[in-house]
Amino acid sequence: MVSVTPCTKFEQNQMKSIIGQSYNKLYGQFMSQELTEVGNYKILKQIGEGSFGKVYLACHKPTHRKVVLKTSDKNDPNVVREVFYHRQFDYLYITKLYEVIVTETKVWMALEYCSGKELYEHLLAMKRIPLDESAKLFAQIAGAVYYAHSLNCVHRDLKLENILLDKKGNAKLADFGFTRECVSKSSLETICGTTVYMAPELTQRKNYDGFKIDIWSLGVILYTMINGSMPFDEDLETKTKWKIVNEMPEFNEEIMDESSIDLISQLMAKDPNERPSMQKILSHPFLEPHGTFVLEKTNKILSKQRRGLNKFHSRTERKLLKRLKQSGFDTQAIKASIQKKRCDSLSALWLLLVEREKASEKNEKLNYPRRSRSVLSVRKVLDAASITDGRLIEEGFLAQQLDCRIATPLSKIMSRKSDSVSIVASSPLKKQVGPNVLQEIDSSVINKINSNPASNSSTPRKNNIFTKMTKFFKNKKNNNDNSHFDNRKQRTSEESQKSRMNIAKSPGVYEKKRANRSDSSKSISRSFNQLVPRDHDMDPEGDIHGENSKSVQIIDGPGRQARKLKRFKSTTSSDISRQTSMGNYDSESTTNNARPSDENLKLSLSSRARPFSGVSQHSEISNETFNSEYSTDGNVSSFRIADSNRASLPQMYTGNVIQDTVSNDKVFFGNKQRIARRDLSIMSSASSASEKSSRTDSFYDITTASSPSMMDVRNTKRTSIKDSVLPRFGKQTSWKSKRNPNPNPNRRSILNRRAHGRTQIGRQSSHQQSIIQEESSSGDDPERRVCNDILQTTDSLEEADELAVHSDSDARCMSVLDPSLTPNSKNRTSIICARSLSEGSDISQNYARLPGELIAGSVSGEEAGLLQVESHGKGHEDEFTKHVGEPK
Numbered sequence: 060m061v062s063v064t065p066c067t068k069f070e071q072n073q074m075k076s077i078i079g080q081s082y083n084k085l086y087g088q089f090m091s092q093e094l095t096e097v098g099n100y101k102i103l104k105q106i107g108e109g110s111f112g113k114v115y116l117a118c119h120k121p122t123h124r125k126v127v128l129k130t131s132d133k134n135d136p137n138v139v140r141e142v143f144y145h146r147q148f149d150y151l152y153i154t155k156l157y158e159v160i161v162t163e164t165k166v167w168m169a170l171e172y173c174s175g176k177e178l179y180e181h182l183l184a185m186k187r188i189p190l191d192e193s194a195k196l197f198a199q200i201a202g203a204v205y206y207a208h209s210l211n212c213v214h215r216d217l218k219l220e221n222i223l224l225d226k227k228g229n230a231k232l233a234d235f236g237f238t239r240e241c242v243s244k245s246s247l248e249t250i251c252g253t254t255v256y257m258a259p260e261l262t263q264r265k266n267y268d269g270f271k272i273d274i275w276s277l278g279v280i281l282y283t284m285i286n287g288s289m290p291f292d293e294d295l296e297t298k299t300k301w302k303i304v305n306e307m308p309e310f311n312e313e314i315m316d317e318s319s320i321d322l323i324s325q326l327m328a329k330d331p332n333e334r335p336s337m338q339k340i341l342s343h344p345f346l347e348p349h350g351t352f353v354l355e356k357t358n359k360i361l362s363k364q365r366r367g368l369n370k371f372h373s374r375t376e377r378k379l380l381k382r383l384k385q386s387g388f389d390t391q392a393i394k395a396s397i398q399k400k401r402c403d404s405l406s407a408l409w410l411l412l413v414e415r416e417k418a419s420e421k422n423e424k425l426n427y428p429r430r431s432r433s434v435l436s437v438r439k440v441l442d443a444a445s446i447t448d449g450r451l452i453e454e455g456f457l458a459q460q461l462d463c464r465i466a467t468p469l470s471k472i473m474s475r476k477s478d479s480v481s482i483v484a485s486s487p488l489k490k491q492v493g494p495n496v497l498q499e500i501d502s503s504v505i506n507k508i509n510s511n512p513a514s515n516s517s518t519p520r521k522n523n524i525f526t527k528m529t530k531f532f533k534n535k536k537n538n539n540d541n542s543h544f545d546n547r548k549q550r551t552s553e554e555s556q557k558s559r560m561n562i563a564k565s566p567g568v569y570e571k572k573r574a575n576r577s578d579s580s581k582s583i584s585r586s587f588n589q590l591v592p593r594d595h596d597m598d599p600e601g602d603i604h605g606e607n608s609k610s611v612q613i614i615d616g617p618g619r620q621a622r623k624l625k626r627f628k629s630t631t632s633s634d635i636s637r638q639t640s641m642g643n644y645d646s647e648s649t650t651n652n653a654r655p656s657d658e659n660l661k662l663s664l665s666s667r668a669r670p671f672s673g674v675s676q677h678s679e680i681s682n683e684t685f686n687s688e689y690s691t692d693g694n695v696s697s698f699r700i701a702d703s704n705r706a707s708l709p710q711m712y713t714g715n716v717i718q719d720t721v722s723n724d725k726v727f728f729g730n731k732q733r734i735a736r737r738d739l740s741i742m743s744s745a746s747s748a749s750e751k752s753s754r755t756d757s758f759y760d761i762t763t764a765s766s767p768s769m770m771d772v773r774n775t776k777r778t779s780i781k782d783s784v785l786p787r788f789g790k791q792t793s794w795k796s797k798r799n800p801n802p803n804p805n806r807r808s809i810l811n812r813r814a815h816g817r818t819q820i821g822r823q824s825s826h827q828q829s830i831i832q833e834e835s836s837s838g839d840d841p842e843r844r845v846c847n848d849i850l851q852t853t854d855s856l857e858e859a860d861e862l863a864v865h866s867d868s869d870a871r872c873m874s875v876l877d878p879s880l881t882p883n884s885k886n887r888t889s890i891i892c893a894r895s896l897s898e899g900s901d902i903s904q905n906y907a908r909l910p911g912e913l914i915a916g917s918v919s920g921e922e923a924g925l926l927q928v929e930s931h932g933k934g935h936e937d938e939f940t941k942h943v944g945e946p947k
């Protein structure tokens with residue numbers, strides 16, 4: 060606060076009113092029920108709602124990247140599972156999990172934002188997805204499943220609703236609430252998933268092979284994408300189940316080609332052993348060439364990840380690390396956070412920064428021609444265009460720029476030398492602000508141009524060099540669009556047919572159907588790019604988001620039956636048991652129990668929600684989690700699982716899994732739920748110290764600016780609230796008051812004993828100190844100087860027979876020992892270690908006043924080492940005693 064002494068009464072009143080206003084504002088913020096920020100994220104708007112919490116669009120404040128925040132109730136048994144598995148996945152067709160924030164009641168997951176629609180919504184909008192696009196999207200989905208399977212994880216809830224589309228129209232697998240590791244054939248028992256996507260063995264409640272049920276669901280997804288309707292979806296769930304077990308899906312040869320029918324038939328083989336492996340699926344002719352591309356890419360990713368080569372090796376990452384290091388970030392801590400998959404604020408910062416860097420690098424490349432334009436060098440522009448990566452053109456970036464060029468009035472372009480783009484590109488600011496700022500400015504200019512109502516494509520264009528350039532780019536773009544296989548625009552029937560015939564492994568077989576495929580593609584008027592980006596507040600298809608409207612009628616042309624495509628909720632056996640115990644309809648119970656009336660059945664179908672924590676689910680989670688060395692510090696890495704011998708992995712069940720009969724579920728439901736809850740909390744407390752610390756980190760992010768240690772201090776109630784809100788290492792009254800005021804004659808021996816612990820801690824923290832050490836190693840050593848300053852200025856040093864300077868660095872302690880640096884302290888008998896403190900702290904005085912044990916604080920800036928040490932201690936006193944050690 061600026062201290063201005065008001066002179067007049069009026070000024071005094073004015074000052075009072077300002078203070079009052081800002082006080083009220085702050086108070087309002089504290090009291091507000093509306094959640095605006097969580098950790099490093101600013102909540103922008105709600106975009107969805109899951110069964111256990113809301114889903115928000117948010118902005119990561121340090122990087123300005125958009126993310127999705129998904130909340131889950133801590134009581135949701137799937138949340139631990141979801142986080143546990145999801146954080147292990149680092150794959151281009153799986154939504155990224157950046158950070159997990161755990162609060163008292165909720166778990167917040169910061170996820171990659173997929174700005175496209177759910178695949179379900181996309182399908183609704185398109186009625187059915189053309190074969191080509193289906194093949195591409197399906198290859199990506201299958202790639203994600205192949206990746207997860209390669210890590211011995213099965214998804215168990217594959218469905219259209221769990222596949223999201225990013226802004227480029229790529230599929231991203233999401234929602235790992237039912238995921239688990241799967242080690243051998245027919246080993247799983249928990250019934251989970253969504254009935255219409257369930258494999259026959261699941262609907263029959265047999266033990267099942269998790270890999271094979273995923274493959275069945277893939278078949279259902281592919282069928283639905285191509286046909287716009289589910290293969291088995293009856294009003295009566297029992298009938299659906301019966302059909303799943305006994306009937307083959309109907310194939311409409313007008314829509315499907317032979318290869319798609321062949322692939323779906325294989326995927327949906329009733330006998331799980333007949334279903335193909337993921338490699339085989341991805342190599343199927345129907346998916347060519349997307350399948351092979353995805354397969355090869357996935358294998359590369361897997362092999363890199365297994366060798367630990369996927370992180371910090373790219374040029375962008377190395378550059379970023381260097382910059383972070385120069386800015387004083389603890390890059391070792393960032394690396395550790397990523398490698399151990401901690402999903403804490405450091406991981407999020409790193410992942411989002413890398414994304415931002417990559418995006419800006421891409422854009423920079425694309426901006427090159429535009430910047431060149433400012434010097435009106437056509438040759439440069441054309442050259443640049445010819446070297447521009449076809450992939451980028453295909454991805455639509457260049458297309459966007461082209462649009463922008465077309466939309467820009469030529470008169471403006473002609474005077475480009477002085478227009479905003481040129482100024483930005485050539486101004487001296489460029490050096491100062493760096494590429495990101497430039498990028499921001501550039502994009503704002505593009506936006507401006509795009510939004511300029513006066514500038515549209517109908518603007519008459521002069522036949523000058525820019526018109527030619529525009530034409531050139533347009534043609535180039537069209538050529539690229541048509542030739543690149545990963546093109547999301549619709550292929551013309553001829554091109555599609557050609558390319559497929561070239562690549563298909565067994566040409567003669569599918570030729571005829573491929574023509575059909577292309578024809579059907581033709582009939583689809585809306586390609587992905589044409590779709591309006593998802594707006595969660597809008598409801599383009601009536602009330603598909605509405606509570607009461609879970610299914611949408613699709614009129615499939617004259618003479619065809621109206622088809623239904625429903626939004627489905629996932630089920631577990633626990634769900635089933637819950638519904639049963641609550642008197643609702645349960646499909647399985649119809650075989651064992653009284654059959655419900657159709658009316659009730661419909662009711663329950665329409666109001667079915669994702670299960671609450673259920674018996675089977677609970678016990679499975681708690682048991683398997685408890686037994687599977689759960690540790691959020693990433694010690695149980697997926698790769699370890701993957702690399703180990705499948706058969707040698709222990710069975711995670713330890714009994715109590717209720718899967719045999721519904722009646723069992725019913726009997727145990729009440730008690731088990733409570734037991735399972737307890738299991739869950741046991742699991743949490745059993746998690747490793749590092750997990751706790753990572754959680755504390757997150758909690759630290761979300762609540763206040765206090766360090767985790769301060770939380771601990773608060774927890775132990777050693778400080779008052781007043782103390783606890785002080786900045787870290789601020790007022791250390793608690794420490795002072797706790798210390799023994801009387802000099803302890805045996806103090807040295809105690810301290811010597813403590814030395815052992817200190818050494819260990821020092822070693823642990825050493826890597827986190829790297830930046831500070833590097834900084835201090837150049838030129839005049841601030842550590843030594845700092846200690847010297849303290850020793851020179853602390854009055855009572857001479858009388859002291861002990862000096863404890865609290866520090867995590869032996870070098871600092873040594874500098875205290877150096878007589879040339881401490882002329883006043885030659886007679887001191889022992890010097891233990893140094894403690895680093897923030898500047899301006901009165902700690903050194905406090906300690907100095909203690910009779911018989913002088914503790915000098917080394918005055919320096921922020922010392923990360925101390926932070927880390929504090930997380931080990933319960934309060935300052937303990938921390939200090941833990942730190943005390945003799946210099947080498």
Ligand SMILES: Nc1ncnc2c1ncn2[C@@H]1O[C@H](COP(=O)(O)OP(=O)(O)OP(=O)(O)O)[C@@H](O)[C@H]1O
Binds near residue numbers: 106111114129174
């Ligand atoms: N990463 C994301 N990007 C964009 N939107 C998302 C993302 N994750 C979730 N959503 C939106 O939030 C909605 C709910 O999310 P999600 O399905 O993951 O929740 P859930 O609790 O698992 O729900 P349920 O189990 O009932 O399907 C989704 O339908 C989707 O529209």
